[in-house]
Amino acid sequence: MxxxxxxxxxxxxxxxxxxxxxxxxxxxxxxxxxxxxxxxxxxxxxxxxxxxxxxxxxxxxxxxxxxxxxxxxxxxxxxxxxxxxxxxxxxxxxxxxxxxxxxxxxxxxxxxxxxxxxxxxxxxxxxxxxxxxxxxxxxxxxxxxxxxxxxxxxxxxxxxxxxxxTAPADTSTRALNFGLVSCSSLGHGYFNAYGQLAKRDDLDAIVHLGDYIYEYGNGEYGGIGPYQPSHEILALSDYRTRHAQYKQDADLRQLHLRYPFITIWDDHESADNSYHDGAAN
CATH class of the missing domain: 2.60.40.380 (Purple acid phosphatase-like, N-terminal)
Incomplete structure (x- = not known):
């Protein structure tokens, strides 16, 4: 397709x-x-x-x-x-x-x-x-x-x-190989899965299904790694700081170096469980 x-x-x-x-x-x-x-x-x-x-x-x-x-x-x-x-x-x-x-x-x-x-x-x-x-x-x-x-x-x-x-001109000529990732919470651990995907040489792109970042503050949802800033992100400057922290993770950085990303939005890029009536916070 x-x-x-x-x-x-x-x-x-x-x-x-x-x-x-x-x-x-x-x-x-x-x-x-x-x-x-x-x-x-x-x-x-x-x-x-x-x-x-x-x-x-x-x-x-x-x-x-x-x-x-x-x-x-x-x-x-x-x-x-x-x-x-x-x-x-x-x-x-x-x-x-x-x-x-x-x-x-x-x-x-x-x-x-x-x-x-x-x-x-x-x-x-x-x-x-x-x-x-x-x-x-x-x-x-x-x-x-x-x-x-x-x-x-x-x-x-x-x-x-x-x-x-780049993508093939005709996607019917061969199968496409994607690395599939999602829900990347620094508060719950480490991004070694990104590092393992970066070692592969048989992929066309990385598909990120959403929650590229999480908006929580320290200790609110996962307590392994501290967030920057330490509080829940709300202002534009907060989001920029959190994105900067993610972008400096060694494994994520290496995967970005190796392959293009196709990224889909989910709720934690902005607010937890956001819907037309508001969000969880």
Missing amino acids: SAPKRKRTRAIRRSGVNRRLFLKGLGLGGATLGSGLGLSACSGSGNSDGSSTANTGTGAPVGANQSNGVQPVRFLHGVASGDPTASAVIFWTRVTVPNTEQRVAVRLDVFEDDALQTFVKSEEFVTDASRDFTVKIDCGGLQADRFYFYRFLSNGVSSEVGRTK
Whole structure:
């Protein structure tokens, strides 16, 4: 059964940021985007947490000045991909910045190989505090039923290298293999099941059936691991903090690195047993 086609939207471009400003924000100077040339100049240390300097002014995106000794831009939340079609995949990351008043220029690079030698394409994005410095790019023009490798770059710093996979153009030609997960409560234990799935090499995607996070506070439902924040999450900032905690779990992070996710909502992403009359809380 073929999945319904998703309406495609172009990657968000923030107003007032031209190409020259974007290149300065990446710390690339005159390097050319959209080609394999100049990539070594922006690979940075290649460490997952990054190490570089950043501009603390409020004009140009972070990275316009790399010599002032300020804390580096980092990718503490890893990378992820999801909702694959035969020609497109959504790519995600979050940039940790030293100054939350800044805009941050980010570039996505996609390759055919894990050595990052066969370049496919790049996408540009500028993020800021209004979206919690997250980056979400719907990247099209890809080939069906193929693994791709990707990374994000900002201020001369590279994220970890992730792997994703597009869907087959014709799903009747072969069986699809999915990893099936759900109900991921940090309060009840550990995510080693994610780690075991990440070791497999025979899957097309991970299907998460909901409850990707739980909204409870410490000790309210499961007492093995403490939550961040410690209280029940209610405000937007609470949800962002809880998502950040989940994204930094080593096993979940590794699975996001290996496969695209197809994620379905359930109640605990928002409130326990939510319905038209309200919720349990």
